[in-house]
Amino acid sequence: MLEFYNVSKSFWTGKTNKVILHEASFRIELGNSMGILAPNGSGKTTIINMMAGLEKPDDGVITRSCRVSFPLGFMGGINHRHTATENARYIARLYQLDPDEVEAFCRWLCDIGDYFDMPVGTYSQGMRSRFAFALMLGIEFDLYLVDEGMPATTDVKFNRRAGAILKERLDDATVLIVSHQAETLERYCNSAAVLSGGQLNFFDTLEEAKAIYDYETQS
Numbered sequence: 001m002l003e004f005y006n007v008s009k010s011f012w013t014g015k016t017n018k019v020i021l022h023e024a025s026f027r028i029e030l031g032n033s034m035g036i037l038a039p040n041g042s043g044k045t046t047i048i049n050m051m052a053g054l055e056k057p058d059d060g061v062i063t064r065s066c067r068v069s070f071p072l073g074f075m076g077g078i079n080h081r082h083t084a085t086e087n088a089r090y091i092a093r094l095y096q097l098d099p100d101e102v103e104a105f106c107r108w109l110c111d112i113g114d115y116f117d118m119p120v121g122t123y124s125q126g127m128r129s130r131f132a133f134a135l136m137l138g139i140e141f142d143l144y145l146v147d148e149g150m151p152a153t154t155d156v157k158f159n160r161r162a163g164a165i166l167k168e169r170l171d172d173a174t175v176l177i178v179s180h181q182a183e184t185l186e187r188y189c190n191s192a193a194v195l196s197g198g199q200l201n202f203f204d205t206l207e208e209a210k211a212i213y214d215y216e217t218q219s
């Protein structure tokens with residue numbers, strides 16, 4: 001379970017105070033994959049970063065009683081001067097996993113050939129996204145955090161493979177996806193919350209959440 005208790009977060013923009021969350025309390029239960037719908041610029045990445053522990057709230061408490069992933073596509077833990085092989089093996093050791101297994105899995109999923117043994121700094125944006133996503137799937141978590149769905153890669157084969165693995169993982173794990181569009185959530189989530197006025201309002205079905213979100217964003 002992941003719990004937010006009275007969490008507040010805002011940013012001073014130089015002119016106004018941009019409120020992301022205001023005294024928000026909610027729980028993400030394992031076994032219930034869900035989405036968060038929020039318009040661009042409203043705080044999706046900030047919320048998911050707080051869930052992952054990458055960003056601190058201004059006030060309130062965030063409790064994690066399960067293995068929470070880093071967000072999909074997060075490059076912060078990847079050293080660009082090192083090869084994908086070195087990065088994969090290093091991260092595997094940090095999580096006390098078998099480096100051979102994690103390396104082999106990432107190498108297979110990324111499918112970037114000899115580049116896997118070249119520094120990550122030499123990769124294209126798409127190759128980096130694929131490596132970051134492969135790394136996240138190479139480590140077992142209870143709760144996977146996904147920012148805006150699949151990584152920004154045009155590689156259809158990779159997207160199909162990675163999507164299938166994520167779907168398979170959901171037999172044992174839970175996924176939380178933040179997006180500005182309901183379509184992104186449809187494949188993985190049955191329910192969703194809508195970010196509105198610094199609060200997350202939870203709905204039992206994706207359809208209900210979508211109806212409220214469409215109403216709020218179009219009015």
Ligand SMILES: Nc1ncnc2c1ncn2[C@@H]1O[C@H](COP(=O)(O)OP(=O)(O)OP(=O)(O)O)[C@@H](O)[C@H]1O
Pocket residue numbers: 011012013018020038039040041042043044045046047180
């Ligand atoms: N460190 C920061 N300092 C000041 N303002 C910030 C900071 N981080 C984020 N913001 C602002 O907070 C708001 C929410 O940012 P965030 O990236 O969480 O939104 P988002 O919904 O993920 O955006 P997008 O959909 O465009 O990726 C934005 O207006 C952003 O400019």
